[in-house]
Every structure is written in structure tokens, then in C-alpha cells.
Amino acid sequence: MKILSGTSNLNLSKDISKSLKLKLVNTNIKRFADGEIYIEINENIRGNSVFVIQSTSNPANDNLMELLLIIDALKRSSAKNITAVIPYFGYARQDRKVVPRTSISAKVVANLLTNAGASRILTVDLHAGQIQGFFDMPVDNLFTTPLFARYIKKKLKKKNLICVSPDVGGVQRTRGLATKIAADLAIIDKRRPAPGKSRVMNIIGDVKGKTCIIVDDIIDSGGTIVNAVAALKKSGAEDVYVFTTHGVLSGEAVKKIQSSKIKKLVITDSIDNSKKIKNHSKIEVLSISNLMAEAIKRISNSTSVSDLFN
Numbered sequence: 137m138k139i140l141s142g143t144s145n146l147n148l149s150k151d152i153s154k155s156l157k158l159k160l161v162n163t164n165i166k167r168f169a170d171g172e173i174y175i176e177i178n179e180n181i182r183g184n185s186v187f188v189i190q191s192t193s194n195p196a197n198d199n200l201m202e203l204l205l206i207i208d209a210l211k212r213s214s215a216k217n218i219t220a221v222i223p224y225f226g227y228a229r230q231d232r233k234v235v236p237r238t239s240i241s242a243k244v245v246a247n248l249l250t251n252a253g254a255s256r257i258l259t260v261d262l263h264a265g266q267i268q269g270f271f272d273m274p275v276d277n278l279f280t281t282p283l284f285a286r287y288i289k290k291k292l293k294k295k296n297l298i299c300v301s302p303d304v305g306g307v308q309r310t311r312g313l314a315t316k317i318a319a320d321l322a323i324i325d326k327r328r329p330a331p332g333k334s335r336v337m338n339i340i341g342d343v344k345g346k347t348c349i350i351v352d353d354i355i356d357s358g359g360t361i362v363n364a365v366a367a368l369k370k371s372g373a374e375d376v377y378v379f380t381t382h383g384v385l386s387g388e389a390v391k392k393i394q395s396s397k398i399k400k401l402v403i404t405d406s407i408d409n410s411k412k413i414k415n416h417s418k419i420e421v422l423s424i425s426n427l428m429a430e431a432i433k434r435i436s437n438s439t440s441v442s443d444l445f446n
């Protein structure tokens with residue numbers, strides 16, 4: 137078994153490599169003058185099972201293309217099988233036609249990965265579970281709920297907790313965490329008047345005097361979370377903590393969070409935000425490197441991955 141990293145999140149790849157006590161494959165990933173990507177693998181990988189680690193985060197198109205070219209290089213170098221390890225799976229939010237004449241980007245990405253030569257996908261908190269069905273190969277989708285539950289129990293030590301889903305689509309994820317920490321459940325009725333804009337219509341559940349834990353898979357512009365926090369505070373919530381797996385954090389998101397009434401935003405390192413969030417006291421990062429390393433080990437040994445969550 138070998139592990140190899142793209143350039144989107146080298147810090148996470150290095151941590152996974154440390155945890156597995158396995159060196160990253162030596163590669164040469166460069167750009168031509170016009171921006172095209174050049175991939176060269178500097179060691180023999182013939183007959184190996186290779187895990188390629190690459191988040192398809194911003195710049196999504198470049199990082200996706202880099203991943204596809206690495207997979208192609210591995211296939212042409214006679215790797216036995218290729219697992220695309222995609223801690224943050226970009227383009228997942230367009231997973232169906234919500235209005236006529238739109239594309240289903242998650243399916244396009246699935247086709248691209250398949251055609252490039254991937255034989256398995258390993259990812260974390262996929263935006264919608266059904267995306268697994270877009271692939272005709274095994275897809276292992278890891279969950280961060282146990283990581284968040286451990287943090288809440290150890291560090292927050294709060295009573296009167298209520299987990300809040302910021303929209304109807306996130307209820308299953310939120311219920312999972314609520315069960316683990318024995319908290320109540322509330323749901324926000326969110327509407328999107330236009331892409332990238334969100335509005336809170338109603339809060340289903342009683343949050344008055346409670347410590348709210350909002351759970352979401354992605355924080356992008358921050359609009360969903362900042363609006364949810366404001367609505368919860370208006371309804372009498374004591375404190376609001378936010379747990380989000382993927383810190384996309386586009387545009388003014390970090391500023392918005394810093395000036396909102398969020399007590400703390402906890403994200404993971406599925407996307408490298410080390411520069412963006414430096415010196416921002418409200419944002420904390422939990423690492424998924426051990427979780428990913430353990431899953432890679434189990435895939436390689438053909439042992440259960442789901443046991444990690446039981």
C-alpha cells in the first residue's frame with residue numbers, strides 16, 4: 137500500500153502519513169506557464185494499492201483536475217487499485233435538478249473520477265449520502281459526529297444542550313449528534329431566495345435558555361450559520377456553538393463569524409484554512425487525520441470501516 141498527496145491540503149496528508157507511519161510517494165506536481173498541470177510519479181508503484189489524498193476545495197476546478205491527472209498517471213503506471221481519498225468532496229451540492237435546466241455536478245464529478253481510473257472513493261461527511269449511488273464502485277463515507285461528540289463532552293461540559301439543524305436537509309446528521317450527547321433536537325426552516333442567500337423562516341423546537349449546538353456539513357459564505365445564530369439568540373438561546381465539517385469559508389465568511397454572536401465555530405482540517413483563520417479566536421480546528429488514517433488502514437486490510445462508528 138502507498139499513499140500519495142495532491143497539493144490541495146498537504147498539511148492533512150502529512151498528518152495522515154505520520155499516523156500511518158508511511159511516507160508519501162515522491163511526486164513532481166508542477167504547472168506549465170499557462171496553468172496546465174504536470175504530474176510525474178518518481179517511484180515505482182506497479183502492483184501497489186495506492187491512496188491519493190486530495191480535497192477538491194477552492195480552487196475546485198484546479199484541485200479536481202489535479203486529482204484526475206494523478207489518478208491517470210497511477211493507472212498508466214500499473215497501480216493495482218486506486219482509492220481517491222477526498223476529505224472534502226467539492227461540487228456535491230448540486231446533486232439533483234432543483235429547478236429545470238441545471239446540471240448535476242456531483243454526477244459529472246463521479247463520472248470523471250470513474251473514467252480517470254479510480255477504483256474506490258473515501259470521503260468525509262458527503263453533502264448528500266445518495267451521491268454514493270452516482271458511483272459504480274465502493275464509496276466509504278466517514279462521519280465526524282463521534283469527533284464532535286467527544287469535544288462537546290470533554291470541553292463544553294454544558295447542561296441543557298439542544299442540537300439544531302440549520303435546515304431540513306441536515307436533520308439526520310443533527311439527530312445523530314443529539315443522540316450521542318443526549319441532547320434535544322430543534323430544526324430551522326431555512327429558505328434560499330437565490331443561490332448563496334438564505335433566510336430563516338421558523339425555528340421548530342424550544343431553544344429558550346438553552347445552549348444550542350448547530351451542526352452542518354459545510355460553511356461557505358457563512359450566511360446560513362450567521363442567520364441561524366441570530367434567529368436562535370432572538371428566540372432566547374443562551375449560547376450558540378457551531379460544528380461544521382468542511383470550512384469552505386469563502387469571501388467575508390471569517391469576518392462575518394467573528395462579528396456574529398457565535399460563541400465558537402469548530403471545523404475540521406478537511407480543507408486547509410491555516411492562513412485564513414490565523415488569529416481568529418472564535419474558530420477552532422479539529423483534525424480528521426487519525427480518522428482518515430484508520431479508515432485507510434482498514435480498507436487496506438479489508439476490515440470493517442463502519443465499526444469505527446459503532
Ligand code: R5P
Pocket residue numbers: 229302303305306332334352353354355356357358359360361
Ligand atoms: C446546505 O445545504 C449546506 O449544508 C450548507 O448549509 C450551506 O452550503 C452553507 O452555505 P453558506 O455558508 O454559504 O450559507
